[in-house]
Amino acid sequence: MSRAMVYQGSRVSRPRHYLMCRPTHFEVVYSINPWMDPSRCASADAGLSQWKLLHDLLVDLGHTVDLIEPSPGLPDMVFAANGAVAVGGQALVARFRHEQRAPEAAGYLEWFGLRGWREVRQADFVNEGEGDFLQAGSRILAGTGFRTEPKAHREAEEFFGRPVVGLTLIDPRFYHLDTALAVLDNDEIMYYPGAFAPESRDLLAALYPDAVLAEEADAVVFGLNAVSDGRHVLLPAGTRNLAGELRDRGFVTFDVTIAELLKAGGGVKCCTLELHTHADSTAAGGS
Numbered sequence: 001m002s003r004a005m006v007y008q009g010s011r012v013s014r015p016r017h018y019l020m021c022r023p024t025h026f027e028v029v030y031s032i033n034p035w036m037d038p039s040r041c042a043s044a045d046a047g048l049s050q051w052k053l054l055h056d057l058l059v060d061l062g063h064t065v066d067l068i069e070p071s072p073g074l075p076d077m078v079f080a081a082n083g084a085v086a087v088g089g090q091a092l093v094a095r096f097r098h099e100q101r102a103p104e105a106a107g108y109l110e111w112f113g114l115r116g117w118r119e120v121r122q123a124d125f126v127n128e129g130e131g132d133f134l135q136a137g138s139r140i141l142a143g144t145g146f147r148t149e150p151k152a153h154r155e156a157e158e159f160f161g162r163p164v165v166g167l168t169l170i171d172p173r174f175y176h177l178d179t180a181l182a183v184l185d186n187d188e189i190m191y192y193p194g195a196f197a198p199e200s201r202d203l204l205a206a207l208y209p210d211a212v213l214a215e216e217a218d219a220v221v222f223g224l225n226a227v228s229d230g231r232h233v234l235l236p237a238g239t240r241n242l243a244g245e246l247r248d249r250g251f252v253t254f255d256v257t258i259a260e261l262l263k264a265g266g267g268v269k270c271c272t273l274e275l276h277t278h279a280d281s282t283a284a285g286g287s
């Protein structure tokens with residue numbers, strides 16, 4: 001019998017703190033991932049109204065959402081998840097792989113600096129923030145293969161003083177960890193196994209034997225690029241089995257239409273950087 005069928009508890013949401021960036025200057029004018037095709041028209045207005053529904057839903061669910069000012073000429077800045085990794089008063093600001101996004105880092109250094117975070121600095125190694133670093137309970141899951149480099153994993157481990165588990169991505173469609181894996185609750189995740197190298201697949205299977213495994217059809221609509229507060233899971237509209245499986249496990253799901261931003265290869269999670277003020281569910285951090 002699957003765990004889904006025996007799940008009887010009630011899911012508890014914990015209020016979260018997110019940082020988002022309005023897609024005021026959103027467009028697709030370069031291509032740094034396989035989803036981006038500058039010849040297809042992408043509209044900032046459509047992006048903005050879809051983004052706003054996501055923003056308002058997070059607020060309606062009781063979460064705090066802060067905003068960082070969008071900069072002209074930085075069309076991918078809407079994908080705030082990439083700006084930093086922020087845990088317990090410490091923020092490690094991104095060092096982007098591609099020059100088109102590199103200037104975004106200055107905005108995040110300023111944002112965290114002005115708000116009195118205890119320790120703020122830019123990563124020395126290529127590090128694309130929560131795109132590749134996801135906090136799962138007391139550990140941090142970290143992706144590499146396309147953007148973030150393995151040395152950045154060690155750097156984050158030292159900076160945050162918590163274990164970082166490295167995972168290698170092998171399918172260019174899933175170029176950031178958060179396109180292939182989502183943390184649902186401290187020790188509960190969902191992922192698409194086909195995105196990972198065999199050793200990483202084995203590692204995930206050993207660490208998370210009860211994980212929700214997504215199929216390719218749900219991964220390609222960015223179903224894994226989801227945001228969970230422990231009870232509510234926000235994921236893109238259009239998944240086939242994923243939302244149903246999550247509901248079977250006691251989660252409340254919300255379909256979010258984010259099609260315009262998907263033209264840049266970003267979805268629900270990419271738009272939200274979680275400011276983890278608690279280092280994990282039990283220990284309080286604080287910023």
Ligand code: ARG
Nearest residue numbers: 033079081131176264266270
């Ligand atoms: N166009 C952006 C890029 O390629 C999309 C970033 C998506 N963000 C994410 N957290 N997966 O960098």
